[in-house]
Amino acid sequence: xxxxxxxxxxxxxxxxxxxxxxxxxxxxxxxxxxxxxxxxxxxxxxxxxxxxxxxxxxxxxxxxxxxxxxxxxxxxxxxxxxxxxxxxxxxxxxxxxxxxxxxxxxxxxxxxxxxxxxxxxxxxxxxxxxxxxxxxxxxxxxxxxxxxxxxxxxxxxxxxxxxxxxxxxxxxxxxxxxxxxxxxxxxxxxxxxxxxxxxxxxxxxxxxxxxxxxxxxxxxxxxxxxxxxxxxxxxxxxxxxxxxxxxxxxxxxxxxxxxxxxxxxxxxxxxxxxxxxxxxxxxxxxxxxxxxxxxxxxxxxxxxx
Amino acid sequence: xxxxxxxxxxxxxxxxxxxxxxxxxxxxxxxxxxxxxxxxxxxxxxxxxxxxxxxxxxxxxxxxxxxxxxxxxxxxxxxxxxxxxxxxxxxxxxxxxxxxxxxxxxxxxxxxxxxxxxxxxxxxxxxxxxxxxxxxxxxxxxxxxxxxxxxxxxxxxxxxxxxxxxxxxxxxxxxxxxxxxxxxxxxxxxxxxxxxxxxxxxxxxxxxxxxxxxxxxxxxxxxxxxxxxxxxxxxxxxxxxxxxxxxxxxxxxxxxxxxxxxxxxxxxxxxxxxxxxxxxxxxxxxxxxxxxxxxxxxxxxxxxx
Numbered sequence: 001x002x003x004x005x006x007x008x009x010x011x012x013x014x015x016x017x018x019x020x021x022x023x024x025x026x027x028x029x030x031x032x033x034x035x036x037x038x039x040x041x042x043x044x045x046x047x048x049x050x051x052x053x054x055x056x057x058x059x060x061x062x063x064x065x066x067x068x069x070x071x072x073x074x075x076x077x078x079x080x081x082x083x084x085x086x087x088x089x090x091x092x093x094x095x096x097x098x099x100x101x102x103x104x105x106x107x108x109x110x111x112x113x114x115x116x117x118x119x120x121x122x123x124x125x126x127x128x129x130x131x132x133x134x135x136x137x138x139x140x141x142x143x144x145x146x147x148x149x150x151x152x153x154x155x156x157x158x159x160x161x162x163x164x165x166x167x168x169x170x171x172x173x174x175x176x177x178x179x180x181x182x183x184x185x186x187x188x189x190x191x192x193x194x195x196x197x198x199x200x201x202x203x204x205x206x207x208x209x210x211x212x213x214x215x216x217x218x219x220x221x222x223x224x225x226x227x228x229x230x231x232x233x234x235x236x237x238x239x240x241x242x243x244x245x246x247x248x249x250x251x252x253x254x255x256x257x258x259x260x261x262x263x264x265x266x267x268x269x270x271x272x273x274x275x276x277x278x279x280x281x282x283x284x285x286x287x288x289x290x291x292x293x294x295x296x297x298x299x300x301x302x303x304x305x
Numbered sequence: 306x307x308x309x310x311x312x313x314x315x316x317x318x319x320x321x322x323x324x325x326x327x328x329x330x331x332x333x334x335x336x337x338x339x340x341x342x343x344x345x346x347x348x349x350x351x352x353x354x355x356x357x358x359x360x361x362x363x364x365x366x367x368x369x370x371x372x373x374x375x376x377x378x379x380x381x382x383x384x385x386x387x388x389x390x391x392x393x394x395x396x397x398x399x400x401x402x403x404x405x406x407x408x409x410x411x412x413x414x415x416x417x418x419x420x421x422x423x424x425x426x427x428x429x430x431x432x433x434x435x436x437x438x439x440x441x442x443x444x445x446x447x448x449x450x451x452x453x454x455x456x457x458x459x460x461x462x463x464x465x466x467x468x469x470x471x472x473x474x475x476x477x478x479x480x481x482x483x484x485x486x487x488x489x490x491x492x493x494x495x496x497x498x499x500x501x502x503x504x505x506x507x508x509x510x511x512x513x514x515x516x517x518x519x520x521x522x523x524x525x526x527x528x529x530x531x532x533x534x535x536x537x538x539x540x541x542x543x544x545x546x547x548x549x550x551x552x553x554x555x556x557x558x559x560x561x562x563x564x565x566x567x568x569x570x571x572x573x574x575x576x577x578x579x580x581x582x583x584x585x586x587x588x589x590x591x592x593x594x595x596x597x598x599x600x601x602x603x604x605x606x607x608x609x610x
Contacts, residue, residue, distance in 0.1 A: 067409065099474055100431055104372065104421040111416050115463065116409040123512075126405055130519070145466070146451075146580055148587025151596065154474030158420065161450070161470040162463035169404050169459030176520035207428075214435070215481035215600065226591025267583025274579055275451055278572025282453025286531025291456065295520065 002136075002248060003081045005029040005074070007064055007121060008091030010042045012193035013140060013186065016241040017088065019049055022057035024245050026086075029077055031062035033069070064091045064117030067124075074124040083132060086248055087125045089118040089167075090140040092160070094199040097220070098211040099154040101202030107155045110200075114159035118166060130177040134252065134296075137179060138244060139167040143187040143260070146275060147268030150223050156199075171257065172283065172291040180294045182247045182255045185272065186240045187262030190231050232263030239263075253297025307553060308386045310334040310379070312369055312426060313396030315347045317498035318445060318491065321546035322393065324354055327362035329550045331391075334382055336367035338374070369396045369422030372429075379429040391553055392430045393443040394423040394472075397465070399504040402525070403516040404459040406507030412460045415505075419464035423471060435482040439557065439601075442484060443549060444472040448492040448565070451580060452573030455528050461504075476562065477588065477596040485599045487552045487560045490577065492567030494542045495532060537568030544568075558602020 004021055008014040009030035018030035030046055032039045043059045050057040062073035078084055093113045095102065118139070129135030142160040149157055164183065171181035190196055202208050211219070240261045247255055257276055260269040283291055309326055313319040314335035323335035335351055337344045348364045355362040367378035383389055398418045400407065423444070434440030447465040454462055469488065476486035495501055507513050516524070545566045552560055562581055565574040588596055 098478055099424075099471060100427060100478070102424070104417075104424045104428075107421055107424055108413065108417065111420075111467065112409075112413065115416075116412055119404075119407070119409045119412055122405060123409075123509075127512075127515075130515070144470075146576075148583040148585075149470075149473065150587065150591060150593070151474050151477035154471050154478075157474060158467035158470040161466035162416065165449075165454075165463040165466040166404060166459050168454065169456050169462060172456035173403055173405070173459075173516075173521065173524075176524070178520075204428075207432075210432075210435070211478075215483075216478065219478075219481070222593060223591070226593055229592065230587065230590050266587055267579070271451075271576060271580045271583060274572070275576045278453040278576060280453075282455065282535065282571055285535050286455060286528070287534065288455070288527060288531055 002026045002085040003077065003083055004086040004088065004248070005031055005077055005084065005125070006088035006090050007031050007062060007117065010039045012195060013237060013240050014090040016238050017090065017244045018057060020241040020245045021248060022050065022055035023053060024249060026248070027056040027081065029058050029060045031060045031073055033061065033063035035059055035061045064120060065112060067120050070120045070124045074128065078128055084125060084128050084135070086136045086138065087121060088138040088140070088244065089121060091117050092140070094153065094156045094195050095201065096152055096199040097202040097208060098152060098216065101204045101207040101211060102155050103203050106203055107158065110155040111159045111162060114156065115162045115166065118163055122170065126174070126179070129179045133178050135179040136248065136255070137170065137174070137181050138247060139163065139183045141167065141183045141185045143185055143262050143266050143268035145268065146271040147266035150226060152220060152223050168279065172288070175291045175293060176295050178294045178296050180252060180255055181257070183258045184240065184244055184247065185258055185260045185262065185268060187264045187266055187268070188227065188231060189235050189237045190227060191235070193237050230264055235263035253294055307331045307390035308382065308388055309391040309393065309553065310336055310382055310389065311393035311395050312336050312367060312422065315344045317500060318542060318545045319395040321543050322395065322549045323362060325546040325550045326553060327355065327360035328358060329554060331553070332361040332386065334363050334365045336365045336378055338366065338368035340364055340366045369425060370417060372425050375425045375429045379433065383433055388437060389430060389433050389440070391441045391443065392426060393445070393549065394426060395445040396422050397445070399458065399461045399500050400506065401457055401504040402507040402513060403457060403521065406509045406512040406516060407460050408508050411508055412463065415460040415464045416467060419461070420467045420471065423468055427475065431479070431484070434484045438483050440484045441553065441560070442475065442479070442486050443552060444468065444486070444488045446472065446488045446490045448490055448567050448571050448573035450573065451576040452492070452571035455531060457525060457528050473584065477593070480596045480598060481600050483599045483601050485557060485560055486562070488563045489545065489549055489552065490563055490565045490567065490573060491545045492569045492571055492573070493532065493536060494540050495536050496540070498542050535569055540568040558599055
């Protein structure tokens with residue numbers, strides 16, 4: 001039975017995963033912002049779900065864009081349970097449109113929501129996990145980071161690529177503190193999440209109109225049509241939640257570095273396999289092979305003996 | 306003879322590339338910030354080089370962190386030459402230390418210098434290139450984005466991964482405007498640039514000390530030693546400049562999507578080969594194969610006929 005916090009749990013993967021983990025018997029904090037206003041109905045839904053299913057699923061106010069809010073949430077969880085076992089970085093937001101029509105400020109905002117958010121949560125939670133000498137960090141990445149990608153999603157893809165780089169680095173930096181890392185990599189799910197429906201738009205309308213009237217006049221429509229062509233029609237977002245439950249329930253030290261859930265098979269799984277292989281090779285060549293697994297894991301102990 | 310602007314040209318790859326391109330006969334604007342104060346000696350060096358070698362190498366004030374400064378520089382270049390042929394995104398900055406000890410604000414700053422900088426330059430320069438119906442954008446990426454990476458460089462790696470994602474998306478979005486893209490991917494050059502010498506440090510000293518006294522006490526030293534072990538001792542930074550000159554001098558429409566200059570062979574070349582292949586496959590499957598090359602290129606014209 002683990003104490004788990006997950007960000008961005010008001011909808012999509014986050015909401016599904018929080019429920020699935022609670023059903024698996026864990027104490028789960030479904031964190032979201034604006035619990036008393038915008039997300040008040042979501043809080044009620046969670047309460048109802050917990051009661052009906054007799055599971056320990058709770059909501060907690062946590063705005064990933066505010067260090068103060070993040071700190072308060074993590075402190076509350078630790079004071080209520082005396083520990084925190086699993087952190088799941090899930091909060092994210094998408095935009096759609098020609099890259100040139102997004103302002104640098106919009107790109108900065110996307111990086112903040114998708115990437116700096118994880119840094120705020122890590123700076124609040126990792127001291128707890130490191131002090132415990134045990135913990136798990138799960139990152140919800142994106143196949144876009146390594147797989148084939150359509151245009152017009154660049155600010156989001158750039159932020160997710162940054163988040164993946166942070167995850168990869170943190171994995172090695174936390175290994176000797178006996179904190180384990182798994183990166184869960186979902187492909188494009190065009191249904192079952194609000195990701196596409198809630199996608200933001202470029203702020204520079206003059207530039208947007210240039211792209212909409214020049215040689216790229218039809219491109220936005222063609223991309224949406226192409227996404228339909230290449231999407232897996234039976235893609236089920238709950239598969240991502242199931243994969244996360246599976247990772248959390250594995251014995252410490254045996255969890256995979258990455259798990260892909262990509263019904264559309266955009267190639268990320270193949271590319272990441274090679275990328276993670278050359279990463280392991282480099283760490284070994286640098287004399288840092290122990291960073292590939294948490295220090296108390298069987299593999300790490302075997303290597304050290 | 307092309308009109309070329311390159312960012313971050315006061316030192317490192319930027320300074321070497323600006324000189325090599327001028328020697329190859331092009332009009333090159335070596336852009337940098339603070340041309341009248343901090344970089345005044347660099348401006349003098351450039352003048353001296355141009356005079357001694359009888360080449361058209363000029364400096365121009367351009368602070369990539371300011372849209373106003375970027376706009377003014379691009380406007381000056383266009384008004385002096387009536388056009389702009391090649392934009393080279395090179396400006397960048399590195400940091401070194403445990404990720405957890407960097408503030409979110411430091412991560413945002415790194416993203417600004419390495420990634421948002423390219424967005425500011427693109428928003429100033431691309432309307433010119435698109436209106437011309439011809440142009441080339443060269444991005445100086447990093448093998449870290451796809452190759453094996455050591456820990457303690459995450460804020461920089463995250464920003465470069467974001468920049469690479471922007472480059473990949475822009476390549477497809479600009480193809481129909483007949484603007485070509487090449488991503489030049491240098492490996493780790495521990496000499497010949499100021500990249501490692503000038504690397505920034507984490508601001509959170511309390512957190513830094515925890516990493517320096519816990520199980521990671523020796524990690525920073527081990528990483529530096531490991532980098533020496535795996536670096537190519539004869540790595541020559543001027544090879545990057547040569548590769549860029551080669552790309553610029555190739556006929557329009559025939560330039561490679563990526564060029565790797567990685568004496569240490571960290572695996573990025575192999576991973577990118579697979580990643581770029583699945584990207585092409587996805588665009589073809591989406592009915593967007595024409596986005597793989599600028600519209601007037603021989604390949605594109607052949608496909609359309």
